[in-house]
Structures are given as structure tokens and as C-alpha cells.
Amino acid sequence: WATSAHTHEDFLECLRLQSEDSASISKLIYTPINSSYLSVLQFSIQNRRFNTTTTPKPLVIVTPLNVSHVQAAVSCSQKHGMHIRVRSGGHDYEGLSYVSVLPFVIIDLINLQSVTVDATNNTAWVEAGATIGKLYYSIAQKSRTLGFPAGVCPTVGLGGHISGGGYGLLLRKYGLAADNVIDAQLIDVNGRILDRASMGEDLLWAIRGGGGNTFGIVVAWKVNLVPVPATVTVFTVEKTLEQNATQLVNRWQLLPLMQESFPELGLAKDDCTEMSWIESTLYFAGFSRNTSLEILLNRTQPSVRFFKAKSDYVKEPMPEVALEGIWESLFQLEVGSGQLIFSPYGGRMSEISESSIPFPHRAGNLYKIQHLAYWDEEGIEESNRHISWIRRLYSFLAPYVSKNPRLAYINYRDLDIGINNQGNTSYKQASIWGIKYFKSNFDRLVHVKTQVDPSNFFRNEQSIPPFSA
Numbered sequence: 001w002a003t004s005a006h007t008h009e010d011f012l013e014c015l016r017l018q019s020e021d022s023a024s025i026s027k028l029i030y031t032p033i034n035s036s037y038l039s040v041l042q043f044s045i046q047n048r049r050f051n052t053t054t055t056p057k058p059l060v061i062v063t064p065l066n067v068s069h070v071q072a073a074v075s076c077s078q079k080h081g082m083h084i085r086v087r088s089g090g091h092d093y094e095g096l097s098y099v100s101v102l103p104f105v106i107i108d109l110i111n112l113q114s115v116t117v118d119a120t121n122n123t124a125w126v127e128a129g130a131t132i133g134k135l136y137y138s139i140a141q142k143s144r145t146l147g148f149p150a151g152v153c154p155t156v157g158l159g160g161h162i163s164g165g166g167y168g169l170l171l172r173k174y175g176l177a178a179d180n181v182i183d184a185q186l187i188d189v190n191g192r193i194l195d196r197a198s199m200g201e202d203l204l205w206a207i208r209g210g211g212g213n214t215f216g217i218v219v220a221w222k223v224n225l226v227p228v229p230a231t232v233t234v235f236t237v238e239k240t241l242e243q244n245a246t247q248l249v250n251r252w253q254l255l256p257l258m259q260e261s262f263p264e265l266g267l268a269k270d271d272c273t274e275m276s277w278i279e280s281t282l283y284f285a286g287f288s289r290n291t292s293l294e295i296l297l298n299r300t301q302p303s304v305r306f307f308k309a310k311s312d313y314v315k316e317p318m319p320e321v322a323l324e325g326i327w328e329s330l331f332q333l334e335v336g337s338g339q340l341i342f343s344p345y346g347g348r349m350s351e352i353s354e355s356s357i358p359f360p361h362r363a364g365n366l367y368k369i370q371h372l373a374y375w376d377e378e379g380i381e382e383s384n385r386h387i388s389w390i391r392r393l394y395s396f397l398a399p400y401v402s403k404n405p406r407l408a409y410i411n412y413r414d415l416d417i418g419i420n421n422q423g424n425t426s427y428k429q430a431s432i433w434g435i436k437y438f439k440s441n442f443d444r445l446v447h448v449k450t451q452v453d454p455s456n457f458f459r460n461e462q463s464i465p466p467f468s469a
């Protein structure tokens, strides 16, 4: 500890020296002696599992105001051997952007959140610390007929989201958020700022879905905006088991298009509401009609709970016995809650090649399942109870989902599927989890990592290792 305390003093001194205005950078640095340290740390934590008294905390949090501050933070961390974690929106399911077992520094991009929309060329530059909600809001300020295919929850940060792929309601029409990235600004391991021309196509390929905190720090993305109708129709239909939910889900698994071929759902005109695309983003985020669009700028979630999640890909329709097993498992929960979200694939997702970007889950997938367990009581016993529940459900579903390997989505990070060795992880160890997230793209990611960060400076429990490390 004495060594790390000394190192972190040197790190802070380095930051002050590297900054043109040492007084201003001092205001962007938080250590445990600052009265606002805990509130800055906790502000972006989205999973209470990693917000307890025993959760390891950073030695320093730096909240850069501009690119040169990020460059200084990277080069001083390098120079003084500080382990870093990068945070944009803090939604990492396993808390990897703000927790580490090693003494560490958080580079928190919360102040880098500008969005510049060019509605003439249908593009936008978005800083990594901006949220999905801010991007959607900024697009809507300029046009009713432009949108962007990213996630459903407005508070998710674009730094981590696009680094892992990123999807939402426009998935089948336009693919992932990362499929629609055309340029980026990245601070590399040497503190240099790179764009598409200077980083080259391999590195641009890798950062569009190869996982955050691995190839450098993304400061901004340039994205293509997509056309959306001036008016869209939304609906929600609720069904209980008594109303044949099992048979309906069974039937849904094979439907190419709902409105043409799903009379059993009983969708009626009264269930449907017409609205603009931006209003539909509020609808799907769970806000009531007439909520002001400004809510999209709010970075705090209505409720932050304890949770653990897992993901699966379904390639063959599940039999009814599997669906019944899921319901039974949900009924076993006495406290807390469980949720399974089925997201249909197909459409544009089946047209994009598996190696177009690192995200490989394309043709051949009917849908993805996200399994979630939530609870509100503190304590290891509660935590163990809910984590065991979700692990049992995951084991039960093994025969019905993708196999050899059992595939997963990196943005639903799950450390159960494998982690790197601490220190120098091996290719073999990393491939245990890496193949599940990236299939054969894993090898190309290792190749890029070896080129751009051979000393494995940017790393976490599930970051791509270089060959030599």
C-alpha cells in the first residue's frame, strides 16, 4: 500500500506538470480526502452489487474536461505504473469501469458529453461520455425523420455501449450502433490522439465492438444517422399463462414479421399509439406519455438495484417444456425479481457478415435472451441466493441455446463465462470467454491488441490480451 500511495502522489504531480493550467486540472482530480470523492464515484454506478463498503475503491478519479486531459492521464498512468479503468456511463454489468482488485485510477469521461449533429450529411460526432438519451435528444432537435440504432435505456454511456456493439429497437432494420460508426477519436497507449486515417482500418474494426478498456480510450465517435418515419406505431400486449402465454411465445419464435402473421396475439387498434420516433424512445424506456423530452438528458436511472445478468443466443425454437421450465424458475423467486428479455434477430442482422466488426452474432440466430436477477436487500446471503438462482436457470437452458461454444453478448458482461488470469493472462485463458463473445473474430482482436498495446496497459478481467502477455 505504501508503494502505491507513493506512486499515486507521483501520478498526481505528473498530471499537474503536464497540464498547461495546473489549477484547473486540480479541480478535476478526486482522492478519498476530497469531500465530493464518494459522490463522484457513486454517481455513475448502475449496479448496487459494486457499491458496498467492501467494494475496492480507486486511489484517484480524474474527470477530464478536454482531450489533452485524457492524454495527460494516460501518459502519467503509464509513467507511474498506475492501473486505470475508463468510465463513460458506468453501466458495465460487472462494474469493470470503476472496480479493480489492483490499486487503480478511474478516468471518468462524464464531462466529455457534447453531441454535434449534422442533419445535412446525416452524421453526428458524439463524445464518449454522452449518453444514448443525449444523442437521441440532440438528433430530434434537428430532425423528426432521423434516428440512431442504439440501446433502449437512455442513461447508458456511448463510450462503453458502442465499444461492445450496442442495440435497441432498430436492430433488425439497421444493425448495431457499432455497425453505424464511421470514424472515432481514440487516445492510444502512448497518449497520441488517433482518427480513422491515423489509426488504420484494423484498429477501427477492433474498437467497434471488441470491448471497452482494451485498445485505448475512445474520446468521440462519428456515427451515421438513419432515416426513421415521421410517425411510428408502438404497442404493448400483456398475456398471462392463463391467456396462453406459453403457446404465444412458442409461436413468436418463428415469426418473420409480427403484424402480417400473428393473429393469435390479438393485437387491436386500441393497443396501438402513433407518435414520433423520439417519443417512441421514451415509450420503450418506460416513461409515461407526455413526459418531457428533456428527461432524455437525465443521467440518473429511476432506480438502481442489485443485479446479475447473463445472455444466450437461440438458434432453434425452444420447445414448450423449456418455456414452462423458465416460468417455473421465475415462480421459485420469493423475494427480488427475475426477468427474461427475448430480442428478435433477423432482418439487417442476417445480412451483415460475422467478421464485419468484432460482434459475430448475425445470420442463424432467431433471438437473444437476456436473463436478469434483481434484488434490493444488502448482504452476501441475499446476493448468493439470487446469483445461484440465475446460474440454475442458465444451466437449465443449456440444451436449448447455442452450444460449443455457448455464445454471449459482451455488453451483457458476465464474469461467470471466464476471466483473464491476474497479471499476465494467456491467450488460452482469454479464449475461454473470448470465443463466446467474439467467435473467430477473437484471433483478429488479439492480433490488433498485440500491434497497438503489446504491454497490455489497457486491461481488465475480460479484455483482449496481446500474444506476448
Ligand code: FDA
Pocket (backbone or CB within 6 Å): 046, 085, 086, 087, 088, 089, 090, 091, 092, 093, 096, 097, 109, 128, 129, 150, 151, 152, 153, 155, 156, 157, 158, 159, 160, 161, 163, 164, 165, 166, 167, 168, 211, 212, 213, 214, 216, 217, 218, 219, 411, 412, 460
Ligand atoms: P461503462 O462506463 O461501465 O463502460 C463499460 C466498459 O467499457 C468498461 O469496460 C469500460 O472501462 C469501457 N469503457 C467505457 N468508456 C470507454 C471509452 N470511452 N473508451 C474505451 N473504453 C471505455 N446494451 C444494449 O446493447 N442495449 C440496451 O438496450 C442496453 N440497455 C441497458 C440498460 C441498463 C439499465 C444497463 C445497466 C445496461 C444496458 N445495456 C444495454 C448494456 C450496456 O450497453 C453496456 O453495459 C455498456 O458497456 C455500458 O456502457 P457505459 O459507457 O454506460 O458503461
